[in-house]
Amino acid sequence: MAFHHISLLTVVMVFALRSTVEGRSTGALRAACFTLTPQHGQNAPSTPNPGYMIDVSSSFYMPGGHVQVTVTGPNVWRGHLLQARNVNSGAIVGTWDNLGDNQILDCNPGSSVTHTNSMDKNILNVTWVAPDNGAGNIFFVVTIVQEFTIFHVNISSEVVTEVIKTTTMEPTTTTMEPTTTTMEPTTTTMEPTMEPTTTTMEPTTTTMEPTTTTMEPTTTTMEPTTTTMEPTTTTMEPTTTTMKPTTTTQEPVFDQVDPMFCMNEAGDTMYEPMPGTNCKKYIEIIVAENRSFVRDAAPGTAWDTKICNGNFPFFVRCAVP
DSSP: OHHHHHHHHHHHHHHHHHHHHHHHTTOOOGGGTTTOOOOOTTOOOOSSOOSOEEEESOSEEOTTOEEEEEEEEEEEESEEEEEEEETTTOOBOOEEEOOSSEEEEEOSSSEEEEESSOSOEEEEEEEEEOOTTOOOSEEEEEEEEEETTEEEEEEEOOOBEEOOOOOOOOOOEEOOOOEEEOOOOOOOOOOOOOOOBOOEEEEEOOBOOOOOSSSOOOOOBOOOEEEEOOOBOOOOOOOOOOOOOEEEOOOOEEOSOOOSOEEOTTSSEEEEEOTTTTTSEEEEEETTTTEEEEEEOOTTOEEETTTTEEEOGGGOOOSOO
16 A cells, blocks of 8 residues: 555656646746756756857847847757847847747846747747847857756857947039030131222312403413222131130039948958048957057058048048048
8 A cells, every 4th residue: 555655656746847847848937047057956057068059140230230140059959048148247138039939038137039849959040139229249148958957058159249320421422424515616707898989079160250350351260170089999808716625524522521430341340540640540440359450551542431441542531530
């Protein structure tokens, strides 16, 4: 009879333990939010990490931006707990999107991503959404549960650097197409304007009446005189005035100053002009390592943040002269 009592107690204990495990198969408990350690009795984390890793889509982010987070490993697993944390304070930050077959665990404050079932998994792919006011430099951390007694905690990603959002107006370049104004040559021919003139004076006859005095009458007769002026003709040679075509080309006009900074194609290095150098020097910032160096632009050039390279000073509108 005592044997039957012991068997029944054993069955009850096993059933209770199984219920506890299966309850956790639907997601991590809030008790694990801050320690990232599963509540699996006296079982301790397994070491070393066999090769589970976190990949991120970018090594920097802007407030309100998104970062794709992917967890992979050499072996399948059954449970996980993924968070984003501030590098300095360790606070859980941000929210999550594109969860797929996962769910949010409210850690109050902050949220985490956890599993919804105990099926075998070989990848976790979700999107982290940064707060609108930023969260500082962050890293991602995950705990992987292969099975009840085998789990790996605090698997971390590289640091993701916050880039402060600035309001920068895109530089606009207004280029006026060169205009060519060509004036057709004009020929001005002046016709002779003076007609030949002929002046003819009519002959005049003056006859004086004879006067009688004591003297014998005398008769004076004046022969008529005729004056004829030869006609004169004035001819002006035609003149031709030709104006050479003039070409007016207006130089390009830059309305705005250049951006405050630029990034290289890999997205891991930021460049900004060195204040007080009129862009003859620039600052190179290695984002992932949080280090910076002062560099000289190539001789005869200035640092152009529009193309992230040296350029002729004429084309550079330095944002921090």
